[in-house]
Amino acid sequence: MPPLNFIIDEKKCTGCGACARDCPNDVIRRDDGKVGVTAESAAGCIECQHCLAVCPVGALSVFGLKPEDSFALAPEKLPTAAQMKLFLRGRRTVRQYAPDPVDKKIVAELLTDLAYAPTGCNDRALIFSTVRDRATMVKYLEKICGALTVAKRAGRDVPDGLWQWVECWEQNGVDHFFRGAPQLLLISLDAAKEPHTGVADVLIAGAYFELLATAAGLGVTWCGILSMVLNAAPELRPEFGLSPDGYFYALLFGKPLVRYARTVQRDHAARITELKV
Ligand SMILES: Cc1cc2nc3c(=O)[nH]c(=O)nc-3n(C[C@H](O)[C@H](O)[C@H](O)COP(=O)(O)O)c2cc1C
Numbered sequence: 001m002p003p004l005n006f007i008i009d010e011k012k013c014t015g016c017g018a019c020a021r022d023c024p025n026d027v028i029r030r031d032d033g034k035v036g037v038t039a040e041s042a043a044g045c046i047e048c049q050h051c052l053a054v055c056p057v058g059a060l061s062v063f064g065l066k067p068e069d070s071f072a073l074a075p076e077k078l079p080t081a082a083q084m085k086l087f088l089r090g091r092r093t094v095r096q097y098a099p100d101p102v103d104k105k106i107v108a109e110l111l112t113d114l115a116y117a118p119t120g121c122n123d124r125a126l127i128f129s130t131v132r133d134r135a136t137m138v139k140y141l142e143k144i145c146g147a148l149t150v151a152k153r154a155g156r157d158v159p160d161g162l163w164q165w166v167e168c169w170e171q172n173g174v175d176h177f178f179r180g181a182p183q184l185l186l187i188s189l190d191a192a193k194e195p196h197t198g199v200a201d202v203l204i205a206g207a208y209f210e211l212l213a214t215a216a217g218l219g220v221t222w223c224g225i226l227s228m229v230l231n232a233a234p235e236l237r238p239e240f241g242l243s244p245d246g247y248f249y250a251l252l253f254g255k256p257l258v259r260y261a262r263t264v265q266r267d268h269a270a271r272i273t274e275l276k277v
Contacts, residue, residue: 002063004045006037012059019051019060035060046122089263091211094219095179097254099134102183102218107132110212111185117208120197125190126205129241134182140239141177145169147233158232162225177229179221181252185209186226186240188248199247206249219256226250 006028015033020026025044028035028051037045051060058067079087111128119126131137145166152158165176178184187205189198210220227249230237234244242248 001045001047004037004042004062005064006042006051007061008035009059009061012057014057014059016056018054018056022050022054024048024050048122086263087211087215089266090260091214092260092264093221094256094258095221096257097179097181097219097252098257099180099182100255101133102254104132106216106218107183110209110216113212114205114208117201117205119201119204120195123193123195123197123201125193125195125198126201127188127190127241128205129186129188131184131186134180137178137182137184140184141169141175143236143239144177144229144233147236148229151233156232159228162228162232165225177225178223178252181219181221182254184223184226184250184252186242186248186250188242188246191243191246202247202249206251209251209253213253217256218253219258221252223250223252 013035015030015035017030017033017035020028020030020035025046027037027041027045029038029041047063049062049065052062052065052067053070055067061067107130111130114126114128115124131140148158148162148166152163168174168176185206187202187209189195189202195201206222210222213220226240230240230242237244240248
């Protein structure tokens, strides 16, 4: 952890205690209306920055970060519930892509924003790996088809669905694996950081990416098929920068060649139950 560097601007601090109340690990102690941390309590800090975020007067700095460098959260700048609802209902899996890649700056910004996705205990042990162009995607396709062919010939289990897609690509040039997408984001875990909730962290980051990329006008497809491929042909894992058993999920993305005119209509009677003890 970087040095906590917990600094209170005494001229601004009103002693309201909001920082201490919102600290998830009781790192911040309040004594006689004054807040502070001890060497012992600081050890429990998970670097969530809630103290910096919650202070109503911007009196608190941690890790050398200045509150004035954060975005102010004015309610009128946030999307309304109705806007969020339309956006979420209108989001679709895109399976038609332009071959040219998305501007590198846009991708870099999206990946930077993924740092704002929640992770268990604020572990942030995620690794984001990208494929940047269609030519590289096609090289991966060739490797996938080659490896699945070898696996099938060796009598290993290759699900029929996967094998049909190998044939589609090799015989007709139709790419069901990557849906013709020019780019891929693979989210994996830094095992050395021993994340508490690694699988959830990966999937939450994927969902954030899907929504952020959609909001930026891009198309996204969750690529569950790559998980199936790497189960059937684990020898390909190093080609994707993956350890033999580390968890990952992949998402395809690019400029969409399809626009949806309306939302779909899902089951309104979601299964909702009330738990009681
Ligand atoms: C975890 C996950 C994995 C998926 N894997 C694939 C995939 O490999 N290929 C594909 O074309 N779609 C994939 N999808 C997209 C689903 O088929 C799609 O979300 C579903 O049909 C509903 O359509 P919608 O996303 O437009 O609402 C995946 C979706 C999820 C959530």
